[in-house]
Amino acid sequence: MSTPTATPPANAFDDDDFKAVPKSDRPLSPKAPDRESRPAGHSRATASTDVAVAEPGSDTSRTPGPLHAVPHMSQDMLDAFGREMEAIRKKHMDDRGERDATYIRSIIKAQRRLEVGGRALLEFAWVPPFWVAGVAALSASKILDNMEIGHNVMHGQYDWMQDDELNGRTFEWDTACPADQWRHSHNYMHHTHTNIVGKDRDIGYGILRMSEDQPWEPYFLGNLGYVSALALLFEYGVAVHDLETEELRTGTWNLRERLPMLKAIYDKVKGQAAKDYVLFPLLAGPGAPATLSANVTANIIRNLWTFSIIFCGHFPDGVEEFTEEETADETRGGWYVRQLLGSANLTGGKLFHIMSGNLSFQIEHHLFPDVPAHRYAEISVDVKEACERYGLDYHAGPLPYQLFTVFRKIAKLSVPSAPELQDYLDRPSSSRVGKVAGRLVGGATGVVRGAGGVAKGVVGTVPGVRRATAA
Amino acid sequence: MPMTSTTSPPPTSPSRSGGLAQRLLGTKVADVLAGPHDVDHYLELLRPDWAVRRIRGEIVQVEHQNDDSLTITLRPTGTWPGFEAGQHVEISVDVDGVRHRRSYSPSASAHPRTRTIELTIRRHPEGVVSRYLKEHARVGMFVGLSTPRGEDFVLPDPRPRRIVLISGGSGITPVLSMLRTLTDECHDGEISFLHYARSPKDLLYADELERIATAHPNVAVLPVYTREDAATGDPRSVLTGRFGVEHLRHVLPVDEDAAAFVCGPGALVEAVRTLWAEEELRTPLRFEHFAPPVLPDLDPDQLGDVTFAGSDITAAADGSTLLEQAEAAGLSPKNGCRMGICLTCKCTLNSGVVRDTLSGEIGGVPGEEIRICVSAPVGDVSVDL
Numbered sequence: 001m002s003t004p005t006a007t008p009p010a011n012a013f014d015d016d017d018f019k020a021v022p023k024s025d026r027p028l029s030p031k032a033p034d035r036e037s038r039p040a041g042h043s044r045a046t047a048s049t050d051v052a053v054a055e056p057g058s059d060t061s062r063t064p065g066p067l068h069a070v071p072h073m074s075q076d077m078l079d080a081f082g083r084e085m086e087a088i089r090k091k092h093m094d095d096r097g098e099r100d101a102t103y104i105r106s107i108i109k110a111q112r113r114l115e116v117g118g119r120a121l122l123e124f125a126w127v128p129p130f131w132v133a134g135v136a137a138l139s140a141s142k143i144l145d146n147m148e149i150g151h152n153v154m155h156g157q158y159d160w161m162q163d164d165e166l167n168g169r170t171f172e173w174d175t176a177c178p179a180d181q182w183r184h185s186h187n188y189m190h191h192t193h194t195n196i197v198g199k200d201r202d203i204g205y206g207i208l209r210m211s212e213d214q215p216w217e218p219y220f221l222g223n224l225g226y227v228s229a230l231a232l233l234f235e236y237g238v239a240v241h242d243l244e245t246e247e248l249r250t251g252t253w254n255l256r257e258r259l260p261m262l263k264a265i266y267d268k269v270k271g272q273a274a275k276d277y278v279l280f281p282l283l284a285g286p287g288a289p290a291t292l293s294a295n296v297t298a299n300i301i302r303n304l305w306t307f308s309i310i311f312c313g314h315f316p317d318g319v320e321e322f323t324e325e326e327t328a329d330e331t332r333g334g335w336y337v338r339q340l341l342g343s344a345n346l347t348g349g350k351l352f353h354i355m356s357g358n359l360s361f362q363i364e365h366h367l368f369p370d371v372p373a374h375r376y377a378e379i380s381v382d383v384k385e386a387c388e389r390y391g392l393d394y395h396a397g398p399l400p401y402q403l404f405t406v407f408r409k410i411a412k413l414s415v416p417s418a419p420e421l422q423d424y425l426d427r428p429s430s431s432r433v434g435k436v437a438g439r440l441v442g443g444a445t446g447v448v449r450g451a452g453g454v455a456k457g458v459v460g461t462v463p464g465v466r467r468a469t470a471a
Numbered sequence: 472m473p474m475t476s477t478t479s480p481p482p483t484s485p486s487r488s489g490g491l492a493q494r495l496l497g498t499k500v501a502d503v504l505a506g507p508h509d510v511d512h513y514l515e516l517l518r519p520d521w522a523v524r525r526i527r528g529e530i531v532q533v534e535h536q537n538d539d540s541l542t543i544t545l546r547p548t549g550t551w552p553g554f555e556a557g558q559h560v561e562i563s564v565d566v567d568g569v570r571h572r573r574s575y576s577p578s579a580s581a582h583p584r585t586r587t588i589e590l591t592i593r594r595h596p597e598g599v600v601s602r603y604l605k606e607h608a609r610v611g612m613f614v615g616l617s618t619p620r621g622e623d624f625v626l627p628d629p630r631p632r633r634i635v636l637i638s639g640g641s642g643i644t645p646v647l648s649m650l651r652t653l654t655d656e657c658h659d660g661e662i663s664f665l666h667y668a669r670s671p672k673d674l675l676y677a678d679e680l681e682r683i684a685t686a687h688p689n690v691a692v693l694p695v696y697t698r699e700d701a702a703t704g705d706p707r708s709v710l711t712g713r714f715g716v717e718h719l720r721h722v723l724p725v726d727e728d729a730a731a732f733v734c735g736p737g738a739l740v741e742a743v744r745t746l747w748a749e750e751e752l753r754t755p756l757r758f759e760h761f762a763p764p765v766l767p768d769l770d771p772d773q774l775g776d777v778t779f780a781g782s783d784i785t786a787a788a789d790g791s792t793l794l795e796q797a798e799a800a801g802l803s804p805k806n807g808c809r810m811g812i813c814l815t816c817k818c819t820l821n822s823g824v825v826r827d828t829l830s831g832e833i834g835g836v837p838g839e840e841i842r843i844c845v846s847a848p849v850g851d852v853s854v855d856l
């Protein structure tokens with residue numbers, strides 16, 4: 001948009017821009033009330049009672065804000081926070097230049113080298129060390145292609161470079177998912193409606209139960225199985241994501257409507273399979289089986305890695321979910337706060353961040369999806385500082401622990417709590433077979449839930465749960 | 472005027488090495504193996520002098536003609552189809568991370584024997600690309616190339632008997648290419664070349680013009696210095712001042728069947744065209760400008776007309792975003808977030824500038840893709856919807 005060369009000098013902005021204060025002249029908020037200290041059982045309350053308990057004061061300056069998760073943030077404060085985020089965004093957008101170009105080109109160069117090198121090694125995959133080295137190089141190349149390059153380029157982070165190869169609208173990546181469909185399901189659906197249950201289809205990818213706000217049904221008993229399959233086949237999961245196949249379960253899925261999308265997926269998968277599973281193995285002659293196995297392995301490694309990073313972005317413990325009601329009249333400030341609270345970062349070293357496409361800075365990515373991702377580390381310092389002042393939680397943790405909490409949640413949500421089971425049995429739409437299954441499960445879960453309760457007490461934070469949509 | 476050359480090796484023919492390898496890389500199998508990217512995606516960084524579809528050029532020689540102009544010689548990849556004298560090519564150069572595309576007219580002979588591309592570039596004081604190249608062009612650097620463009624400003628086939636070439640300043644490039652091509656073809660018809668420069672110091676290709684004029688009796692080269700006091704010292708300079716009818720009569724004595732070409736600053740081109748019209752000359756005249764982009768100086772709140780070019784709808788701007796305006800006009804452009812994050816609504820800006828409703832910044836160049844949900848038109852704007 002801007003004249004690219006017209007980068008203003010660093011001091012061109014008023015310092016105030018970066019230290020914007022809330023519109024109201026009340027002092028900045030205290031730290032959010034500690035959720036742990038709330039009375040037990042409180043988490044089941046509806047959003048409004050939740051707020052009433054947390055903020056008993058009734059003078060107008062203490063009117064609870066629109067987001068149940070941060071009742072201390074009034075609308076003014078949300079907007080003030082939003083303005084600070086806008087200032088951070090502007091600072092980095094205006095500064096884009098050679099540094100970003102050099103960075104992304106060096107990553108692309110590394111990716112191309114790894115790919116060409118890996119493919120070459122894998123033509124001799126029947127020699128075990130070559131198999132191992134080739135798989136490592138090819139997986140790394142695919143991960144870079146999908147994450148630091150593909151994902152970020154498709155967010156338009158490098159559109160300003162005016163390089164056709166780095167155009168967010170036309171970029172294609174090395175996965176089964178046609179880039180166009182991903183741009184819809186991810187850039188639009190997920191980034192706009194982040195963590196709004198019922199709107200953000202990344203919550204469970206249409207096949208998992210990831211939130212207590214998704215009503216339980218016996219299908220979800222397979223939660224752990226589905227998630228394992230999804231992790232292994234993640235590229236295909238992402239590919240069919242935009243087809244909204246969950247409608248298959250409710251019988252509202254319309255094949256005819258989805259045919260063009262299916263065709264695009266078929267073409268994409270065909271190309272991928274021809275390359276990885278036919279042509280490159282064939283080129284290896286008698287070594288074909290070894291090459292094939294290596295290529296399959298590289299794709300699976302990429303799938304597991306991208307799955308882990310992506311699921312840790314929004315589902316670890318502590319990350320907030322939102323309801324359609326509380327976000328109906330959302331302002332840009334509210335949007336920023338929702339992005340912040342609905343995401344979690346992963347901690348790690350520089351290489352880890354590169355290999356995760358800087359999605360380890362999920363918070364910064366959701367706040368600034370079109371700022372070149374390699375800047376997120378730098379940006380995170382400013383964001384954390386602002387969170388501190390506004391009393392907002394900034395979720396972060398190491399990958400293994402975050403992944404553990406994600407799986408624990410998935411396991412826990414596969415079985416219903418007693419009220420959830422009752423709710424299911426009372427639902428007129430529930431099938432008879434389902435009800436029988438449900439009753440059987442009911443017997444078994446008492447035991448599981450009991451054990452779960454103990455675990456909960458030990459590990460700590462349980463995200464606040466709303467039932468607004470599930471009612 | 473001596474040319475200061477930064478290199479010694481003369482331009483060579485494009486690398487023929489790896490001919491077979493390059494042919495293999497151009498096959499369908501190679502495409503599938505490289506998918507979803509194309510083969511050039513890999514070659515660009517690994518072997519930039521090879522290409523199967525895209526065209527790139529390696530700078531093999533850099534000469535500074537004077538303080539303001541430089542001549543670079545490019546060795547194109549095997550994908551370069553060759554050009555016709557008078558055509559131009561778009562080169563893409565990265566400056567501060569941003570890829571810029573600018574047209575330049577090759578000045579060397581278009582004879583198939585010439586496998587290199589010679590460009591002469593005049594530095595504009597505030598120009599992005601010309602300044603960058605003047606300061607940073609180095610042997611070994613690669614630039615992107617388009618296929619040659621321009622169908623009108625070329626030598627007709629068969630060649631007319633008499634040809635009049637008129638140029639000013641850096642506008643010499645396409646007509647010099649015509650002159651060189653004609654002499655390479657041993658064209659024996661009469662060629663008159665009227666070239667305008669401020670002073671002998673500013674005359675590009677002085678030695679080359681001298682050489683051609685001496686070697687080819689059918690070629691008359693007439694440098695014209697527009698600064699009154701500048702004419703002294705060049706014996707060939709029989710004319711001075713700006714273009715007028717007496718200059719034309721010198722190179723085109725009667726209104727006869729010939730072909731005339733003019734390229735140069737807007738004022739020169741306009742003067743020639745006006746004269747042609749006034750004198751009702753039958754000689755076909757072809758012209759070319761190197762027009763720099765005009766940047767309108769607009770008040771950010773100025774409203775103009777919004778044209779949705781794809782649907783042939785024009786409406787008066789009402790201050791809302793292009794997306795809202797398009798919808799108000801009955802169109803339903805693709806959109807998603809309506810807040811500038813998902814890029815679903817991106818479409819091409821044909822002309823005009825827009826204000827980013829998030830940052831307030833004004834920008835946009837023709838051909839750029841803009842997010843219409845956060846772009847409000849400033850002045851007249853046309854988008855590809």
Ligand SMILES: Cc1cc2nc3c(=O)[nH]c(=O)nc-3n(C[C@H](O)[C@H](O)[C@H](O)COP(=O)(O)OP(=O)(O)OC[C@H]3O[C@@H](n4cnc5c(N)ncnc54)[C@H](O)[C@@H]3O)c2cc1C
Nearest residue numbers: 573574575576592593595597598599600601641644761763
């Ligand atoms: C068909 C064709 C053939 C051409 N062939 C040649 C050739 O052979 N040789 C050649 O030298 N050129 C040629 N040109 C011109 C060339 O394409 C470029 O326009 C020229 O080099 C200037 O590019 P730039 O990036 O340096 O300047 P730009 O950055 O595009 O700026 C162009 C002019 O606008 C002015 N300007 C830039 N920004 C601003 C601003 N913000 N406010 C006010 N003024 C501004 C600059 O001072 C400059 O004078 C040709 C053009 C065309 C269309």
Ligand code: FES
Nearest residue numbers: 807808809814844
């Ligand atoms: S509609 Fe999402 S960027 Fe414009």
